[in-house]
Amino acid sequence: MPPSLEFRDHVLDLLAPLGPVRARRMFGAFGIFLDGRMFGIIEGDALYLKTDEATRGDFEHAGTAPFTYQSRGKTVALTYWEAPSELLEEGDELCSWAQKAIEASLRAKPEAKPRKTRPRQRASAR
Numbered sequence: 001m002p003p004s005l006e007f008r009d010h011v012l013d014l015l016a017p018l019g020p021v022r023a024r025r026m027f028g029a030f031g032i033f034l035d036g037r038m039f040g041i042i043e044g045d046a047l048y049l050k051t052d053e054a055t056r057g058d059f060e061h062a063g064t065a066p067f068t069y070q071s072r073g074k075t076v077a078l079t080y081w082e083a084p085s086e087l088l089e090e091g092d093e094l095c096s097w098a099q100k101a102i103e104a105s106l107r108a109k110p111e112a113k114p115r116k117t118r119p120r121q122r123a124s125a126r
Helices: 005-018 056-061 085-089 091-107
Strands: 022-026 029-034 037-043 046-050 066-071 074-082
Touching: 005 022, 005 029, 005 037, 005 085, 005 091, 037 074, 037 091, 046 091, 056 074, 085 091
Parallel strands: none
Antiparallel strands: 022 029, 029 037, 037 046, 046 074, 066 074
C-alpha cells in the first residue's frame, strides 16, 4: 500500500520536537531521517522504527512485528519494527520511542558503500 501523505505529515508533526526530521521517498515508502541518519520507515499508514538488541524487546512486548518485504520468493525482515498504534496519538511518547530508534541507528554498523572504480584507460598506441 502506498504511503499516505497525510499520515506522513502527521508523523512528522509529532516528531518535530526531535529536530529537523525529514521524510524521503524510498522504494514505495518513506524513509524517516534526522541529521542524515535513517531511523524510521513509513509504509502505508504504519510507522516502523529502527531497533537493535537493546530496544527490540520493547516492540515485542507491545506485540508489534518487523517490517518485511518479499525478495526472490523469500520474506526478508528488517530491523525496523512497527510502532505501537497508540504512540501515533501521543507525540511525547512517540518522540521517546523515536529517540531510542535514533540511538539504535547510531549503534548500528555503518553500511559499506560500494567502492568507486575508475574506468580503465586504454594504453595509447605508440
